[in-house]
Amino acid sequence: MSENKTQADKIEISNLKKQFGTNQVLTGFNLSIREGESLCLIGTSGCGKSVALKCLIGLVSADSGSVKVDGHETIGQSRAENEALLRRFGMTFQFGALFDSLPIWENVTFRLRQKEKLSKKIAREIAGDIINQLGLAPHVLDLFPAELSGGMQKRAAIARAIADKPEILLFDEPTSGLDPITSGVINDLILNSVNRLGATTLTISHDMASVRQIADTVAMIHQGQIIWSGPVADMHDTGIAEVDQFVNGNAYGPLTLNPPDNNVAQHSEMPV
C-alpha cells in the first residue's frame, strides 16, 4: 500500500495484529485510504475482514499495530476519545443491525436524537427526508425492522449510517443476500450517498459486481494481511494467483476454505 500513502491519507493502518485464542486473525494488516477514496476490501469468508473493520473503529481491541485517522493514533485511546472518533464514522452491518424494538424513524435518527435531543416531530421529518433520498416510501417510517424486506432493511441501515453526515463510511457486505437488481440499487444508493457527503469509504464485499461499481481501489486480505491492492480496473490481472482465483470465482487454486468463523471469541472482551 505504500504507493497510496500520501499526506492526504484519511486512514492509515499499520502492522495490525489480532489473535482470538490460538487463532491469529490479523497477522500484520496494512492499509491506507486516501481522503474521499472508496476502497473495497475483499477476501474469503473468515479471513479477518470484519475483524479489521472492527479494530479500525475500536469495537475490537487490536493486540498491536497502529490505526491513524487524519494522522491521529486511535489504538490505546480512552473511551471518550473513541466515542469522539466514532462520531466521525457511519457504519452498516452485514445483516443491517437495525434495532428491533424501534420503528424505522427512530432507528434512522438514533444518533441525532442521542446527540441533539430532537423532538419527535423534527426527528420524523429528518428521517422522512433521508429515507426519501434512499427510495423508501414514507409509510416505512412507522414500520419495525422485522416488517421490512432484506433490501429495505439495507436501505434503512444506510439511512441510519448517513443521517449524521459522517466523514467516513464503513459498509460491511452491503449487498449480501440480495438479488442482483436490489444489489444494483443499493450500490447506486451507496455511490450517491458517498458523493453527496464527500465521504471516505471502506466497504467489505464478496460481490465482485458491487466492487466494480463502487470501488476506486481494491485491497485483498489473505491469512490476515493485505496481499494486493490497486485500482479496481487492475484487479482482473494482478498476477497473484490468490487474487485472480478470488476475483474470477474459481473453485480450484491456492485459496482453500478458511477454518470456521474467527470471530467466535471476540465478544469475550469486557465492556467499558
Place this chain on the structure above:
Amino acid sequence: MIGFVQSLGASVLALSRMIGGIVLFAAIALRWVLVPPFYGRQIVRQMVDIGYYSLPVVGLTTLFSGMVLALQSYTGFARFSAENTVATVVVLSITRELGPVLAGLMVAGRVGASIAAEIGTMRVTDQIDALDTLSTRPMQYLVGPRIIAGIVCLPILVLIGDIIGVFGGYLVGVYNLDFNASVYLSKTLEFLEFEDVFIGLVKAAIFGFIITLMGCYHGYYSGRGAEGVGKATTNAVVSASILILIANYTVTALFFG
C-alpha cells in the same frame, strides 16, 4: 488420572473466570447506572416489562401459596391444638420468605429469560456493536435501565404479592376453615412487625438486581446463533435461581440469624 486432574483444573479455572467476569460486569454496570445520560424511556419500558407484566404470575403464585399454607398449617397445628396461630404463620411465612423467594424465582423465569434472549439476539445480530458505532454505550442503554427497573420493581411486586398471599390465606381461613374474619385479621396483624416486611423487600431488591444482572450478563456474552442464545437464556435462569436461593439464606442469616 492426569486427564481427570486436567479436566478438574479446567473446570475450576472456567468457574473462576465466570465468577470474576460476573463481578467485573456487575461493577461496570453499577458504575454506569449512576452516570448520566439516564435513558428515562428505556427505564420506564423495562419497569413495565419487568414489573407490570409480571404481576399476574406473581399474584397467582403468592395467592395459591397463601391458600395452601393456610390449609397445611391448619392440618398440622390442629394436631396439637394450635389452630389459632394459622393466620400468624401465614403472614410471617409469606412476608419473610415465600413472597420474596417465590416472586424472585417466578420473575427469574419470566424476565431473566426474556432479557438474556433479547440482549443475546442483539449481540448475535450486531445490534450491540451498532449501538457503539452510534455513540451510545450498551452498558448504559441496555444494562443500566434493566438493573434499575429490576431493583425498583421487585420490591413493589413482592409487596403486592405479600398482600395477595395473605389474602389467599384469609380466603381459606375464613371460607374453608371457618375462622372468624375479624379474629383472623387481628391475628394476622398481631405479631407482624415492620422488620418482617422490610427485610422481605430488601431481599426483593437484591433478587431484582441478581435477575437482571444474570439476564444481561449471559445475553451480552451469548454465543453465536440460535443455540448460543438458547444457552444464554437457560444459563440466565438457572444462575439467577441459584443465586436467589443463596442470597436468600445469606440475608436471612444476617438479619434474623
